[in-house]
Amino acid sequence: MSSHQRKMPLYVQIKNKMIHNVNEEIWPPGESIPSESQLMAQYNVSRTTIRQAVRDLVQAGILETRRGAPTKVRQQPQENMENPGVIHHELGEEMAVKILRAENRLPHYFAKSQLHISEDEEVYVLERLRLADQKPIAFQQLFMPKDIGEKVHDKAEVDFDLFPHLGRYNIHYSTIKENVSASNATRYEADLLGITPGEALIDIERITLGMDQQPIEYSRTKYLPASFHYRIEIGS
Amino acid sequence: MSSHQRKMPLYVQIKNKMIHNVNEEIWPPGESIPSESQLMAQYNVSRTTIRQAVRDLVQAGILETRRGAPTKVRQQPQENMENPGVIHHELGEEMAVKILRAENRLPHYFAKSQLHISEDEEVYVLERLRLADQKPIAFQQLFMPKDIGEKVHDKAEVDFDLFPHLGRYNIHYSTIKENVSASNATRYEADLLGITPGEALIDIERITLGMDQQPIEYSRTKYLPASFHYRIEIGS
């Protein structure tokens, strides 16, 4: 124990020892920890002190108390502490990408308005399928300003997420706006995804802004609900 | 004070009185509250009891303590506890709620496992419709521990969002986990929502944890895509 610990309040020292016991799985997840009486004897402190340490750990989501029953170590102690809060998770083992179309086009009124591109400028259009274990799970339409699109053109069939590549050209995003909805698969989409028309799809519309607040991407991706998790976590 | 209060623990009763004092601005924001000694005399309880009540209110973000200094009422008590970039937006002018079912039930295996409720305990079940301009836009199934459900029971047909009411009982959430997906309307759901079976719905599954990290709500809400926006904004 560091001398740093010695001047700390007793209950904090005990709390730290308890955290150690949990981390080293001396107290395994889901198992009961010693009773308050036992802990009092073990650490030679009063019940007040034990209870204050335990209370803090319950608050931290590490322990779990129930009146009359032994105190337990919580099963999943807040898993990913570093969650940015939004988790996209594609389900499957072998992930792959298939390009349906990749070209510069003039007419695409809506996409161009989203990208703040003038009427007479070209836009880079990408249509792709996301495959998991050789089976399609998503259909994506993606639009970028022509100059940016050319930079990722040859990576488009390797990675579904293209932004890491843009980073190499010193293009970074500052803001991502997503609108999550649901839609029925059209005949065209159903055909591509190997489902029947009308099945529900998770419909994600996304606009990504660069450092200069100018749009660098507008996309629409439709996932099979069974193969995709869109999770949000608010709070700590 | 209702007789309902009398059987509650002393420190909870005191806590509720304190919350009342804060809400009614008998203790105005930013101002000091009476010292522990004064509160002991005023309520005729021990210091332990006062401290437990105060501790909970500090944890809830309502009070603020500093060693050696008087305890104060926090200026902005978790006003913007919500939305670090997550926006739910229901489209419509005249919003209303219709209750389909509201009762305590025993059998609901999945919901109870989500709420960490034991097999022989009852769970509060709420089924509601969300109406916008007299037309249904969402169907919600909501489960709560019985004691919490009873607190919002009479507000359930007034407000779709029940958490502000729970705040008055000093029940606050610490974490909200949402899983957004899409599903096809069943015949039952289609009938309730006035659409045809099979239409795509935004399917939101939510688990809310309280300050003690225990689940206080598990719900599943299905929205008509045309009447609901689920927006995420990552970054600044």
Added chain:
DNA sequence: ATTTATTTGTACGTATGTATC
């Protein structure tokens, strides 16, 4: 189904430490 022992929760009292004013 009852009882009994165990375990956590509530509540009291007292003393001392330490930061603020």
Added chain:
DNA sequence: GGATACATACGTACAAATAAA
């Protein structure tokens, strides 16, 4: 320095829920 206020820590007793006999 002194007075005040919150923080830590000890002790005791009983209540309430649980689990085992």
